[in-house]
Amino acid sequence: MPTPHIEAREGAYAPTVLMPGDPLRAKFIAEHFLTDAVQVNGIRGMLGYTGKYRGVPVSVQGSGMGCPSMGIYSYELFHFYGVERIIRIGTTGSIQENLHIGDLVIALGACSNSNYAAQYQLPGAFAPIASFPLVRRAEEIARQKGCHVAVGNVASNDTFYDDISPVEAWRKMGVLALEMESLALYCNAARCGKEAMTLLTVSDELLTHKATTPVERQTAFTAMMEVALETAASL
Numbered sequence: 001m002p003t004p005h006i007e008a009r010e011g012a013y014a015p016t017v018l019m020p021g022d023p024l025r026a027k028f029i030a031e032h033f034l035t036d037a038v039q040v041n042g043i044r045g046m047l048g049y050t051g052k053y054r055g056v057p058v059s060v061q062g063s064g065m066g067c068p069s070m071g072i073y074s075y076e077l078f079h080f081y082g083v084e085r086i087i088r089i090g091t092t093g094s095i096q097e098n099l100h101i102g103d104l105v106i107a108l109g110a111c112s113n114s115n116y117a118a119q120y121q122l123p124g125a126f127a128p129i130a131s132f133p134l135v136r137r138a139e140e141i142a143r144q145k146g147c148h149v150a151v152g153n154v155a156s157n158d159t160f161y162d163d164i165s166p167v168e169a170w171r172k173m174g175v176l177a178l179e180m181e182s183l184a185l186y187c188n189a190a191r192c193g194k195e196a197m198t199l200l201t202v203s204d205e206l207l208t209h210k211a212t213t214p215v216e217r218q219t220a221f222t223a224m225m226e227v228a229l230e231t232a233a234s235l
């Protein structure tokens with residue numbers, strides 16, 4: 001420590017880290033929800049903070065976009081900073097008719113078009129999954145808050161802009177929504193014996209082409225932030 005990408009000192013992160021793709025979403029959470037928040041990382045503008053939520057230490061660290069970036073930050077947090085669990089909080093494009101903008105999705109499993117898991121040289125395909133206790137807790141908290149929440153597969157794709165749309169193919173398999181990081185997060189957690197879960201807010205309806213604004217993606221999805229923070233504080 002420090003690592004190539006994180007300047008924080010040893011012990012700077014709490015055992016539970018919330019990870020939005022957008023570092024400015026991390027700043028927003030630190031400023032609006034945490035007490036005693038201090039910035040622990042600013043390298044590459046990938047902001048990280050540690051503070052308290054309901055008196056419980058919690059960190060929030062941007063992951064950047066895509067599996068390579070999430071792969072780097074979650075690896076360094078798990079391996080070098082003693083982080084025990086990561087809750088990704090991200091935006092997603094829904095691909096099922098009953099999932100609308102603002103709804104929550106918990107990624108129980110992460111399908112993908114990425115080759116991230118090839119590094120493990122397994123004798124078959126790995127099925128990346130979330131920590132079930134985290135899923136159960138987050139779903140319970142989301143329902144108590146009156147959120148519409150779906151739990152199931154997402155597809156963590158390497159591509160945001162596709163030459164041939166993958167929507168129909170994943171939709172037919174019951175996949176709920178598309179995003180870009182859960183695969184790497186779940187693989188790193190599994191390989192390191194740690195816990196991970198992804199909680200998403202629908203920012204785009206890919207079947208109807210409804211979408212939210214860039215600023216809403218940064219700051220508007222406070223229900224997701226609160227569910228993740230309540231989950232972290234309840235462990």
Ligand SMILES: O=P(O)(O)O[C@H]1O[C@H](CO)[C@@H](O)[C@H]1O
Pocket residue numbers: 020021022064065066089090091092160178179180181217
């Ligand atoms: O809102 P975040 O967490 O960045 O997540 C989603 O948004 C980005 C694409 O716009 C990708 O990172 C995708 O996974």
Ligand SMILES: O=c1cc[nH]c(=O)[nH]1
Pocket residue numbers: 091092093094160178179180203204206
């Ligand atoms: O990966 C993502 C994230 C948000 N919306 C999408 O359509 N895709």
